[in-house]
Amino acid sequence: xxxxxxxxxxxxxxxxxxxxxxxxxxxxxxxVTKVFHLAHAGIFTLGAYTFWxxxxxxxxxxxxxxxxxxxxxxxxLFIEKAVYSxxxxxxxxxxxxxxxxxxxxxxxxxxxxxxxxxxxKIVSLSGDTFNIIDVIISTNQIIQLLVGIIIIVIFYLGIxxxxxxxxxxxxxxxxxxxxxxxxxxxxxxSLVMIIGSAFAVIAGILTTxxxxxxxxxxxxxxxxxxxxxxxxxxxxxxxLTLISILLALFQNTVEWFLNAQWKEGLTFLILLxxxxxxTEGLVSYKLRKN
Amino acid sequence: xxxxxxxxxxxxxxxxLALSAxxxxxxxxxxxxxxxxxxxVGAYGIAIFSSQLEIGYWIPFIxxxxxxxxxxxxxxxxxxxxxxxxFSLATLAVQIIxxxxxxxxxxxxxxxxxxGIASPxxxxxxxxxxxxxxxxxxxxxxxxxxxxxxxxxxxLHKLIKATKDDEIAVLxxxxxxxxxxxxxxxxxxxxxxxxxxxxxxxxxYIDPSSFTLDESILILSIVLIGGSGRLIxxxxxxxxxxxLPEFLRFLNIPEMIAANMRMILFGLILVLIVRxxxxxxxxxxAFR
Numbered sequence: 001x002x003x004x005x006x007x008x009x010x011x012x013x014x015x016x017x018x019x020x021x022x023x024x025x026x027x028x029x030x031x032v033t034k035v036f037h038l039a040h041a042g043i044f045t046l047g048a049y050t051f052w053x054x055x056x057x058x059x060x061x062x063x064x065x066x067x068x069x070x071x072x073x074x075x076x077l078f079i080e081k082a083v084y085s086x087x088x089x090x091x092x093x094x095x096x097x098x099x100x101x102x103x104x105x106x107x108x109x110x111x112x113x114x115x116x117x118x119x120x121k122i123v124s125l126s127g128d129t130f131n132i133i134d135v136i137i138s139t140n141q142i143i144q145l146l147v148g149i150i151i152i153v154i155f156y157l158g159i160x161x162x163x164x165x166x167x168x169x170x171x172x173x174x175x176x177x178x179x180x181x182x183x184x185x186x187x188x189x190s191l192v193m194i195i196g197s198a199f200a201v202i203a204g205i206l207t208t209x210x211x212x213x214x215x216x217x218x219x220x221x222x223x224x225x226x227x228x229x230x231x232x233x234x235x236x237x238x239x240l241t242l243i244s245i246l247l248a249l250f251q252n253t254v255e256w257f258l259n260a261q262w263k264e265g266l267t268f269l270i271l272l273x274x275x276x277x278x279t280e281g282l283v284s285y286k287l288r289k290n
Numbered sequence: 291x292x293x294x295x296x297x298x299x300x301x302x303x304x305x306x307l308a309l310s311a312x313x314x315x316x317x318x319x320x321x322x323x324x325x326x327x328x329x330x331v332g333a334y335g336i337a338i339f340s341s342q343l344e345i346g347y348w349i350p351f352i353x354x355x356x357x358x359x360x361x362x363x364x365x366x367x368x369x370x371x372x373x374x375x376x377f378s379l380a381t382l383a384v385q386i387i388x389x390x391x392x393x394x395x396x397x398x399x400x401x402x403x404x405x406g407i408a409s410p411x412x413x414x415x416x417x418x419x420x421x422x423x424x425x426x427x428x429x430x431x432x433x434x435x436x437x438x439x440x441x442x443x444x445x446l447h448k449l450i451k452a453t454k455d456d457e458i459a460v461l462x463x464x465x466x467x468x469x470x471x472x473x474x475x476x477x478x479x480x481x482x483x484x485x486x487x488x489x490x491x492x493x494x495y496i497d498p499s500s501f502t503l504d505e506s507i508l509i510l511s512i513v514l515i516g517g518s519g520r521l522i523x524x525x526x527x528x529x530x531x532x533x534l535p536e537f538l539r540f541l542n543i544p545e546m547i548a549a550n551m552r553m554i555l556f557g558l559i560l561v562l563i564v565r566x567x568x569x570x571x572x573x574x575x576a577f578r
Contacts, residue, residue: 036375083565092568095321095378099514100564102507106557114550219503223386230379265390272383276371 003134004256012252014141016245017148018203022225023244024155024237025199030229031172032192035084036098040200040225041218042108047072047201048213049112052121061125069201076197079104080190105219113215122212140210151202155195156237168192169235220264224251227271233284295420299492301532302427303485308512308524309434310481315510316518317447318474319454320369324381325509327388328479330501331358332486334398337496340408347411351487358483359476366472385503393498403497407490423492430484438521441477450474511560531556 022044029037047068054064083104087097126139159165167188170178175185203221207213228247232239251263307329314320335354336347343350368380392398410417410426417426441447453460453470460467490496508531516527535552543551 036379083561087565092564093321094375096564096568098375098378099321099507099510100561103511103557103560103564106507107554107561110550110553110557114547114554226379259394261390261393265387265394268383268386268390272380272387275376275380275383276368279372279376 006133006135008252008256009249010135010137011141012249013245014145014148015252016248017145017152017241018206019221019224019228019248020152020241020244021148021199021203021206022221023228023232023240024152025196025203026222026225027229027232027240028168028192028235029196031233031235032168033080033084033189034088034094034097035101036094036226037084037101037196038098038219038222038226039079039101039104039108040196041222042105043072043076043197043200044204044207044218044222045112045213045215046075046108046204047197048204048208048218049116049121049215051201051205052123052208052213053116055123061123065202065205068205069198072197072201073194075108076193077190080193084193085186085189109215109218116215118214118216120212120214121208122210123208125209138210144206144210147202147206151199152237152241155199164191165235172235223264224267227267230271231274233280292420295424297532297536298424299420299427299488301528302424302431303489303492304509304512304528304532305431305525306427306434306481306485306488307509308516308528309438309521310478310485311509311513312518312520312524313438313474313478313481315513316520316523317450317454318369318471320471320475321374321378321510322365322381323378323503323506323510324365324385324388325482326501326503326505327385328358328361328482329486329489329505329509330388330392330498331361332483333490333496333501334392334404334486335483336487336490337404337407338397341404341406347408347491350408351410354487355480355483358479358486362476362479363472365479366468366475369471369475370468382503385506389498389502392501398498401498403495405495407494407496409491409494417491423488427488427492430488434481434484435521442521446470446473508556511556515556515559515563530559 022040026037026040029035029040050068050071051061051064054067055061059067083100084097087100124140125143129136129138131137159168167178167183170181170183171185171188178188179185204213204218207217207221224247225244228240228243232243247267251267254263254266307325310328311322311325314322332354335357336350339350339353340347365381365384368384369377372380393401398404417423449460449465450470450473452463453467457467460470489500512527512531513524514527515530516525517523534555535548538548538551538555
């Protein structure tokens with residue numbers, strides 16, 4: 001029993017780190033641009049498939065990741081300039097922007113399915129596994145864990161040191177007031193879109209090296225990321241990572257003891273109750289009471 | 291000939307679903323992502339009640355619609371609690387929970403689905419050929435259209451629209467906005483439920499894959515593309531969705547990529563519509 005618990009905890013930390021990459025990207029985009037960016041799932045799949053295709057052609061993985069990141073950045077900038085930014089400018093309701101985002105998701109995923117088919121794509125870097133106190137660990141999981149943690153730490157330190165953190169929070173809180181204080185909100189929006197999508201691409205690449213990706217697999221992880229984004233409305237990398245790991249732990253436990261399909265149902269049951277009774281989320285900024 | 295009739299029945303089912311979504315989106319401003327849930331409850335309702343009770347078609351039919359109404363009360367409770375984006379997210383959650391339940395429960399037979407669903411029986415005449423079904427569904431579409439046409443001219447409907455535009459103004463008139471949202475949701479649920487029962491009897495086999503989040507988004511897209519807030523909008527949207535693959539066939543696009551091509555075009559139309567004509571192809575100009 002103990003080894004099962006340890007195994008679940010270890011697997012949850014690894015999948016929680018990958019989930020938190022998606023969560024950080026999703027949450028920053030949602031807070032700063034007010035777009036409930038479900039097309040994040042499309043970017044995840046796009047990144048994973050570009051990486052798979054390029055390594056399949058024989059490119060080194062560093063080069064393949066760089067190209068994947070660049071392609072995703074160009075596409076997300078196009079989406080931001082052509083769809084999201086004009087819609088926000090027209091003060092479109094965010095639930096309508098959500099629909100636009102779903103439309104973009106449908107386009108990206110079906111284009112990928114049309115060119116590459118629907119089967120699972122895996123880029124296996126190494127097939128080794130080893131045991132530490134009865135817990136089976138694969139080398140790929142170690143790569144996922146290390147890359148994920150390094151990226152999150154770099155991002156955390158980066159936004160703290162460059163004071164980008166403050167600008168992001170300012171725009172998230174009140175973009176007009178932020179502009180009055182001299183923050184270029186358009187530039188911040190584009191920047192957040194690119195950084196957020198880079199997180200999705202990295203999560204996609206990390207998923208291809210262990211369990212693989214098929215065109216629709218981006219949606220499940222994005223829905224979980226969206227759930228965390230509603231639970232944690234505060235822009236705080238520490239909380240976002242912590243709640244992601246806890247959610248992964250919860251989902252893996254459910255998956256082990258019940259079955260895989262219930263995990264989404266139960267996650268969203270909790271989410272529904274929180275939306276209804278604590279709309280501002282579990283970890284949020286203190287709101288001034290009127 | 292049977293193929294054309296099959297397309298026709300599908301068209302009629304989607305018209306009903308779109309009219310139902312239009313009632314919520316177009317007149318009450320409730321962008322629900324759980325359209326397929328009510329459709330699914332209608333379909334599973336008729337399948338389960340008719341096989342368990344074995345008392346003809348019409349009592350299970352009423353029970354199925356009743357289940358949709360109970361679900362409607364849950365949705366109106368949600369609509370009373372949260373608005374706008376959070377309403378959409380709450381309904382998204384309901385959609386995913388519903389899929390989990392029908393996929394895993396024993397009484398819905400999980401992913402295997404339910405087969406051998408009863409057909410409607412009118413004065414001893416069993417409806418079971420595609421021609422019968424196209425007429426049967428057509429009668430329902432006409433009934434719903436006539437009902438909605440009448441309903442749209444009632445003062446009650448003006449208050450429903452007023453609730454969408456300005457809830458506080460309605461409150462100032464001494465009316466309860468929650469009540470008008472509830473009526474709108476319940477009407478929408480009955481129409482979706484009818485569509486569900488028609489689909490279940492027509493296909494005579496249902497499984498969870500027909501009631502996914504994708505289906506909900508699709509129904510919502512049909513309304514947004516056709517134009518919400520008008521009677522003709524959902525009909526045009528459903529026509530575009532059903533006739534698009536026939537059009538692709540006409541262009542000689544291989545079967546392999548036609549399904550993806552259809553979704554890409556549909557997604558593209560959806561994005562262009564919400565970006566440039568938020569009220570749909572035939573939508574009215576927004577009131578500013």
